[in-house]
Amino acid sequence: MAVFMSSLDGSIVLISLPAIFRGIHLDPLAPSNIAFLLWMIMGYRLVQSVLVVAVGKFGDMYGRVRIYNAGFLVFTIASVLLSFDPFRGGTAALWLIGWRLLQAFGGSMLTANSQAILTDAFPKERRGFALGINQVAGLAGMFIGLTAGGLLAAWDWRSVFWVNVPVGIVGTLWAYFMLRDNGERHPSRMDWWGNGTFAVGLSAVLVAITFGLQPYGGHAMGWTNPWVLAGLIGGVLLLAAFVGIELRVTDPMFELRLFKIRAFAFGNITRFGGSLAQGGLQFMLVIWLQGIWLPLHGYSYASTPLWAGILMLPLTCGFLVSGPLSGALSDRFGARLFATGGMVLFGLSFVGLIFLPVDFPYWLFAALLALNGIGMGMYSAPNSAAIMSAVPARYRGVASGMRATFQNSGTSLSIGVFFSLMISGLAATLPHTMTAGLAAHGVPQAIAEKIGGLPPVSSLFAAMLGTNPVQYLLESYHVLAGLPAHAQAVLTGHTFFPNLISGPFHDGLVVVFAVSAGISLVSAAASAFRGTGVAVDSEKTVLPAASTTPEKENA
Incomplete structure (x- = not known):
């Protein structure tokens, strides 16, 4: 319920943006309003990327179910407040962006702890299946949102936020009364310096990417903006300082010693690569369908959001079929075969999309989307199960948060990179x-x-x-x-x-899909080095000692 609700919200807002802009009377072509659009899309990802490790650590310290239940409550309250926007224009957009950020905070508490709770609840020989079902629920929410968003937005733009309220209320009560915390708790001190440098550094980088996509000083994009450059450089320096801090403190927020576990390290490397390849795909497909293919086939611009969601359903179907199946089989045969093979299929789907004409035959487009979904479904559940089964039980919350950080950061970076490639191509000829x-x-x-x-x-x-x-x-x-x-x-x-x-758009698509194919195939090669993929007994796994003692840290 939690991952379904969280992913449903992200995609339902994406496909409902036309109705939302019309409802709050915001000019979609005014250059000053581009920032509102980007923040509605990327603000949620930014908050999740920054906070998900911290709230995963809180779950290890204070109880994963307790943090998870609080996330349900926060998410539901924010959904209610989003639908009561009393303003118009830019002020209305700021209202929506602000409550979306709170909603992302609740979503972080859910996503950081859901996989840790499942890993606690299921024996290692059933975790692939359990996490497969969990991830299918997430992707089902994402693409059901694409269809439901078009239907609900045609009725009332506020209804796209109402849909989360009953799910959130039921989920909050159900989780409070039914979930039991059978995971380990390990109270520890808060890593304030680590939390601070990570949050500020990653925020600076992602905010700079967001503003880098906006026009600046006569340029099509803002990569020459001094504030964007300062954000990128300053953010990278802070993240470098963060790594140094985490290597020295006794109770780090980001447990870097986990990267000495081979399955954890290569699993997260491929997760970041997969998110980098996939993150911008949804937006490129939506623009392709709504801006070019559907109008060319006689659909009115007003109806394109709904039909874009419907035409992308083969991607969901592919994931729904392969996700639980590969998760269950990986419990028996190990993660490496399915995760590596899935990433190869995922990359080949991008190769096929490169050669697809702009005005494509739909059956071929649907087949490539289905192949993309099958590949990602084959990869996702076995990879997550391998990551979570490889870490000691006491670190499952922070490990789940770290996995989600790599996924969300890869997606945010992907959106910035792919939009930049597309906009630069359009600026040269359009x-x-x-x-x-x-x-x-x-x-x-x-x-x-x-x-x-x-x-x-x-x-x-x-x-x-x-x-x-x-x-x-x-x-x-x-x-x-x-x-x-x-x-x-x-x-x-x-x-x-x-x-x-x-013409210009297709030139940009070729570059975007070629980059995605390359990243996917490199990630597949990395996945092959993860080891046998057979789940280890993480309860008996012991990490190497920290590089410093509490006395040195206090000194």
């Missing part, structure tokens, strides 16, 4: 193509140049938000009504903007 296309249909040259000179990210996100950017901009400049009827029909139709953007 302004000239847009200007020439508009002028050829009677738009005054000065207006055509103004529209063509707008940041490409605005047009990209406008299509993602279910808006025809050409029609919207021509109306805002008050030139549409003065054009001949034929020109109006062409410019505001379903095919002008998709045909305009399809």
Whole structure:
């Protein structure tokens, strides 16, 4: 219930963004509003990446079920508050972003401890199956949210937040009365310096990536912004200081000694690589479907969010089939075969997507999505089971948090990298193509140049938000009504903007999918070095002693 609710919320908000922007009266093409869109998408990931290890450590110290139950409560309260947005415009967006950050805090408490609780509850020969079911629930929530978001948003944008409330109430009560904490507790001192440097350093990097995607000083993106550069450099330096601190303290927040366990180290390396390859995929597919393929096939921009969710269901189906099956089989035969083979299939699906034309036959697109889901399903549950079974029982909370940090950080970094590649490709060709296309249909040259000179990210996100950017901009400049009827029909139709953007967009997709394929195959090679993959008796595993004594630390 917890992972279903948490992942449902992330995807239901993504697909409902068009209705949310319309509901709070926020202009999707205003460059100043790009930040609101990015924070609605990435703010949740940022908070989870930063906090998930800390709340996993709290679970080891104070009880995993106690922290988990508190996460259900916080998540539900934030869902209620999100639906009562009393404002309009930018203020309304800030309200939503603020409560989404609180919601992410609750989600961190859930995701950091759920796998640790399952590992405590199941014997090692059944953990792959249990974690497979758990991860299937998470992915099912993600892609059911894509469909449900389109349906609910058509009724009322606030309803996309209401859907979590009954699940949260039932889950909070059920967890409080039914869950029993049978894990070990190990009270320890709080690692304040470690927590501080990690939180500030990782936040600085992820915030800098978010602002780096926004236009700055006449550039299509903000990577030359001094604040972005300061955030990236300062964040990396703080994370380096964090590693030094964690190697010296007695009770570290991030238990680096766990990386001396081979299955844990290679499992997290491949998890980060898989998230880096996959993280931007969902957004690229949504933009591809909503901005190009669906309009080319006669769908109105207003209906594209719902149909994009429906057309991506083969990805869910592939994961739903392979996840529990590979988890159960890995309990018997070990994780390496399934995790490595799954990552290879995952990478091959990206190779297939590279050669897919922009206006693809749907059956081939669906087959590649299904292959992608099967590969990730084969990989995810065995890999998580291998990670959690390899660590000593007392470290399961922090180990689960570390695994989630690698996953969330990889996803956030992936979104930044993939959007940057796409926007830079569009910036090289789209302004000239847009200007020439508009002028050829009677738009005054000065207006055509103004529209063509707008940041490409605005047009990209406008299509993602279910808006025809050409029609919207021509109306805002008050030139549409003065054009001949034929020109109006062409410019505001379903095919002008998709045909305009399809060439540059496809060039960007080739680069994005090639990078994903390369990362996936490297991750598959790393997975092959994890060892036999047979679960060890983690209750008997003893970590090497810390590098310093309490007396040295206090001194």
